[in-house]
Amino acid sequence: MANMSDNNIILRCQGLSKSFGALKAVNNVDLDFESGVVHAIIGPNGAGKTTFINLLSGELQPTEGQIYFKDHDLTNASPNKISQLGIGRSYQKTNIFPKFTCLQNCWIASQSRLKTSMKFFKSAHRDMEVMERAQRALELTHLAMKPEILAANMSYGEQRQLEIAMMLATDPELMLLDEPLAGMGSEEGAEIIELMRDLAKTHTLILIEHDMDAVFAIADQLSVMENGILLETGTVQQIRNSKTVQEAYLGEEETA
Amino acid sequence: MQKITKPVQLFLLIALGFALWFPSVGDEFYVELLINIMIIAIFAMSLDLLVGYTGLVSLGHAAFFGIGAYGLGIFFGEMNQYSIWAALPVSLILTALAAVVIGWISIRTSGIYFIMLTLALAQMFYYYFFESKLYGGDDGMFISTKPDVNFGSIQLLDLGNEHTFYYFTLGILVVVFLFLVMILRAPFGQVITGICANEQRVRSLGYATQRYKLASFVIAGTLAGLAGFLEAAHTGFITPSYLGWHESGNILVVVILGGLGTLYGPIIGAVALVLLEDFLPDITEHWKIVLGMIIVCVVLFLPNGISSLSGKIFRIPSQIMKTILRG
Numbered sequence: 186m187a188n189m190s191d192n193n194i195i196l197r198c199q200g201l202s203k204s205f206g207a208l209k210a211v212n213n214v215d216l217d218f219e220s221g222v223v224h225a226i227i228g229p230n231g232a233g234k235t236t237f238i239n240l241l242s243g244e245l246q247p248t249e250g251q252i253y254f255k256d257h258d259l260t261n262a263s264p265n266k267i268s269q270l271g272i273g274r275s276y277q278k279t280n281i282f283p284k285f286t287c288l289q290n291c292w293i294a295s296q297s298r299l300k301t302s303m304k305f306f307k308s309a310h311r312d313m314e315v316m317e318r319a320q321r322a323l324e325l326t327h328l329a330m331k332p333e334i335l336a337a338n339m340s341y342g343e344q345r346q347l348e349i350a351m352m353l354a355t356d357p358e359l360m361l362l363d364e365p366l367a368g369m370g371s372e373e374g375a376e377i378i379e380l381m382r383d384l385a386k387t388h389t390l391i392l393i394e395h396d397m398d399a400v401f402a403i404a405d406q407l408s409v410m411e412n413g414i415l416l417e418t419g420t421v422q423q424i425r426n427s428k429t430v431q432e433a434y435l436g437e438e439e440t441a
Numbered sequence: 442m443q444k445i446t447k448p449v450q451l452f453l454l455i456a457l458g459f460a461l462w463f464p465s466v467g468d469e470f471y472v473e474l475l476i477n478i479m480i481i482a483i484f485a486m487s488l489d490l491l492v493g494y495t496g497l498v499s500l501g502h503a504a505f506f507g508i509g510a511y512g513l514g515i516f517f518g519e520m521n522q523y524s525i526w527a528a529l530p531v532s533l534i535l536t537a538l539a540a541v542v543i544g545w546i547s548i549r550t551s552g553i554y555f556i557m558l559t560l561a562l563a564q565m566f567y568y569y570f571f572e573s574k575l576y577g578g579d580d581g582m583f584i585s586t587k588p589d590v591n592f593g594s595i596q597l598l599d600l601g602n603e604h605t606f607y608y609f610t611l612g613i614l615v616v617v618f619l620f621l622v623m624i625l626r627a628p629f630g631q632v633i634t635g636i637c638a639n640e641q642r643v644r645s646l647g648y649a650t651q652r653y654k655l656a657s658f659v660i661a662g663t664l665a666g667l668a669g670f671l672e673a674a675h676t677g678f679i680t681p682s683y684l685g686w687h688e689s690g691n692i693l694v695v696v697i698l699g700g701l702g703t704l705y706g707p708i709i710g711a712v713a714l715v716l717l718e719d720f721l722p723d724i725t726e727h728w729k730i731v732l733g734m735i736i737v738c739v740v741l742f743l744p745n746g747i748s749s750l751s752g753k754i755f756r757i758p759s760q761i762m763k764t765i766l767r768g
Contacts, residue, residue, distance in 0.1 A: 268647030281642075282639060309627055
């Protein structure tokens with residue numbers, strides 16, 4: 186068990202690596218995440234950011250290294266166990282149930298917080314607690330207006346919002362957001378940034394995002410990845426001033 | 442589960458009314474045929490839970506049908522008198538146990554591997570009964586009499602009477618249908634339909650999906666055992682072919698023909714297939730070719746099965762009405 190002497194650390198990665206054949210997608214990453222902090226991970230495409238998130242959410246098993254969440258060793262835990270421990274995630278590629286209605290998508294997410302869903306007799310939609318959690322998630326993401334629309338018939342931006350709503354409906358303590366703003370219009374994006382600001386008051390957020398304005402607007406901590414390696418971690422100001430980072434990443438954007 | 446629409450509810454009620462009325466006027470031969478259809482319908486609905494709602498394509502479902510039948514044959518086949526309250530639980534518990542074993546092994550895989558494993562494991566059961574001298578081998582087994590349905594010393598039903606057996610089977614068909622509707626609306630149903638659509642996402646939402654798949658497998662297997670029990674009690678005869686992959690394939694055709702993931706589709710599929718198998722041989726001796734062509738046409742032109750016709754049929758009058766109103 187890792188020594189989490191600093192009580193404020195909610196998630197700790199030690200020597201975390203993931204290889205696909207010869208490619209080291211994530212290479213020996215040591216990184217601590219503080220409770221109640223918005224921690225953004227930035228880096229160019231192919232830097233290993235999504236692989237890193239997949240390791241944290243249990244979708245991928247690390248080749249080396251350990252992950253600790255509070256008192257739990259997550260290193261080889263299943264995605265469902267990690268979700269039940271209070272880590273929710275949203276996907277970069279929209280990952281919803283297209284044939285379910287908007288509400289049903291949140292419903293199945295919310296229902297996962299029941300002790301068990303091995304319930305065969307009572308109609309699912311009579312459980313008010315589950316219903317309230319699902320509806321709250323829809324309200325937070327501004328989707329409460331049309332709960333009955335089929336998810337497949339929603340606009341792309343709305344589907345992205347639904348993606349986040351599903352994560353919220355599982356009532357997570359720590360949220361892993363993989364490019365939540367990707368493909369959203371500026372208005373919808375602004376709403377989601379506003380939502381993330383609100384959530385940050387009571388939750389811990391780990392965020393991958395390409396939109397630098399959004400990152401600088403909401404993140405407290407920044408980590409920069411490139412080629413699977415963690416280049417640098419620090420406050421937004423530290424990263425802005427870091428020469429290594431400017432050369433590797435931010436510099437390119439400015440010249441582009 | 443998706444809602445059963447008003448037109449379909451109406452259709453099902455009319456069909457139920459017809460089924461209740463039929464024995465009072467119908468030919469005995471067709472009463473027999475309808476019992477046969479209803480038993481196949483129960484069997485097919487159980488497979489629909491697995492294939493249509495959970496997304497697990499099993500090619501070994503007949504094993505449970507056969508085990509349910511052999512449960513009756515082995516323990517009660519030679520008795521002159523026995524109670525259904527003993528015989529039915531024995532068959533159901535045996536099939537449930539077999540489903541736990543086959544399911545526990547198979548659900549670790551998916552897609553083609555799941556198909557291969559269910560096929561192989563079911564064939565093991567088939568060969569066991571095929572080779573077993575104790576249980577009649579390939580000759581099968583006879584069941585000397587039908588079970589008593591008593592409450593204390595009072596006889597509730599005389600299953601020896603063909604019409605009583607008909608209504609008994611109809612009652613079980615309705616109960617199984619309503620039971621499946623109930624569990625699909627319950628939290629359990631939400632999870633398995635989610636698994637059918639996107640298992641990885643359901644897991645990431647915090648569900649231990651394997652458990653739900655296994656539960657679905659065991660429920661489906663046990664209901665298939667119930668159908669097998671009825672078949673054995675009805676015909677008084679069991680052969681190992683009940684468990685064979687040929688039967689598993691056949692019941693899959695019934696479900697697909699009727700419409701996957703609808704529950705009432707498999708009932709329609711059972712009616713269609715049994716009636717076709719009954720009438721077509723009168724028309725041509727090459728009836729299996731015709732049957733094959735009909736199945737191909739349904740799959741090509743009605744990819745959601747015969748049951749999807751209902752929606753189309755009810756849409757046509759409303760479209761005509763709209764056109765008239767616009768004109």
